[in-house]
Amino acid sequence: MDRLEIDAAELREIDRLLDEAEGELTDLDSDEALQCATVLAHRLPARIRRCLNEFRLERMSGVLCISGYVVDQERLGATPAHWREREGNSRAHREELLLVLYGSLLGDPIGWATQQDGRLVHDVVPIRGHEHEQLGSSSESLLTWHTEDAFHPLRGDFLGFACLRNPYAAATTVGYVDALDLPASVREVLSGERFSIRPDESHLPKNNSQPAEEAFERVEEMQRSPERVAVLFGDPDRPYIRADPYFMGVADREAQAALDELTKSMDELMFDLRLESGDFCFLDNYRVVHGRKPFTPRHDGTDRWLKRINVASDLRKSRAARVGRAIR
Numbered sequence: 201m202d203r204l205e206i207d208a209a210e211l212r213e214i215d216r217l218l219d220e221a222e223g224e225l226t227d228l229d230s231d232e233a234l235q236c237a238t239v240l241a242h243r244l245p246a247r248i249r250r251c252l253n254e255f256r257l258e259r260m261s262g263v264l265c266i267s268g269y270v271v272d273q274e275r276l277g278a279t280p281a282h283w284r285e286r287e288g289n290s291r292a293h294r295e296e297l298l299l300v301l302y303g304s305l306l307g308d309p310i311g312w313a314t315q316q317d318g319r320l321v322h323d324v325v326p327i328r329g330h331e332h333e334q335l336g337s338s339s340e341s342l343l344t345w346h347t348e349d350a351f352h353p354l355r356g357d358f359l360g361f362a363c364l365r366n367p368y369a370a371a372t373t374v375g376y377v378d379a380l381d382l383p384a385s386v387r388e389v390l391s392g393e394r395f396s397i398r399p400d401e402s403h404l405p406k407n408n409s410q411p412a413e414e415a416f417e418r419v420e421e422m423q424r425s426p427e428r429v430a431v432l433f434g435d436p437d438r439p440y441i442r443a444d445p446y447f448m449g450v451a452d453r454e455a456q457a458a459l460d461e462l463t464k465s466m467d468e469l470m471f472d473l474r475l476e477s478g479d480f481c482f483l484d485n486y487r488v489v490h491g492r493k494p495f496t497p498r499h500d501g502t503d504r505w506l507k508r509i510n511v512a513s514d515l516r517k518s519r520a521a522r523v524g525r526a527i528r
């Protein structure tokens with residue numbers, strides 16, 4: 201993985217930019233805010249811009265952690281018990297902004313009409329009752345490795361996390377597709393359209409407050425009859441990955457054996473990433489998979505708290521499926 205440690209002068213530059221941006225970008229869910237963010241991002245410190253650009257161009261490992269930002273814990277107050285628990289702007293609006301600014305250098309941040317009520321920036325916090333789900337809000341069970349929103353053809357190219365706090369050092373897990381050493385015959389099977397990936401539960405009406413009906417119907421359709429897709433795709437010598445074994449089906453026994461082999465190999469490769477307060481971590485959603493190890497939530501306002509965004513490299517692909525920046 202790659203790490204960029206911001207220095208004191210860069211931190212001052214970022215703080216000044218955020219002071220200004222806070223006034224301009226009051227509602228991050230508006231289209232205007234995103235137009236503005238793209239331009240403001242050009243004023244981030246040069247070293248950070250160069251680094252994110254290299255990351256975007258796949259000249260880095262596929263995991264980039266920008267650390268050194270200082271989170272004002274007092275301003276934040278208690279970790280919310282649920283992502284829904286929020287009136288107006290988040291108390292971490294400044295960190296949301298910075299996440300969007302960084303993300304804007306990789307592409308265009310997008311949201312889902314069917315996830316967290318269509319918000320652009322998500323909260324990842326442990327939610328009571330979700331302990332054993334396969335959701336970002338789970339805690340006590342392993343969140344198995346996956347490509348983010350693997351079921352969707354318009355899933356983000358990059359995924360970004362801003363860690364506000366992680367007092368018990370819960371571990372995100374990450375694995376590189378480049379590090380897989382699978383026999384050619386297995387790779388070939390994985391490259392065929394012999395797999396299906398069902399939507400994860402974060403896109404279901406029960407995990408949203410105001411179901412945007414048409415959008416949920418589309419997700420339901422993907423649930424009922426998922427299309428057949430390949431797990432490995434792109435350059436056969438250095439393929440991209442699209443997988444979420446927990447939610448996958450297969451066309452035949454050979455495909456099952458290949459998927460089992462991939463799962464086993466990736467399980468062995470996964471490594472821990474214990475995000476710390478002030479870490480802004482970007483994952484290449486085509487080249488790495490991620491998950492999270494179990495942890496014990498406290499539910500007392502001091503729990504781990506991440507902000508999350510999805511970033512698309514090419515908005516044109518989602519034109520027919522978008523209203524503003526939300527894919528429906």
Ligand SMILES: O=C(O)CCC(=O)C(=O)O
Pocket residue numbers: 324335336343348371372373490491492506508
């Ligand atoms: O909590 C984490 O470290 C990762 C959870 C996750 O997979 C996600 O939010 O997409």
Ligand SMILES: [Fe+2]
Pocket residue numbers: 336346347348490
């Ligand atoms: Fe995820």
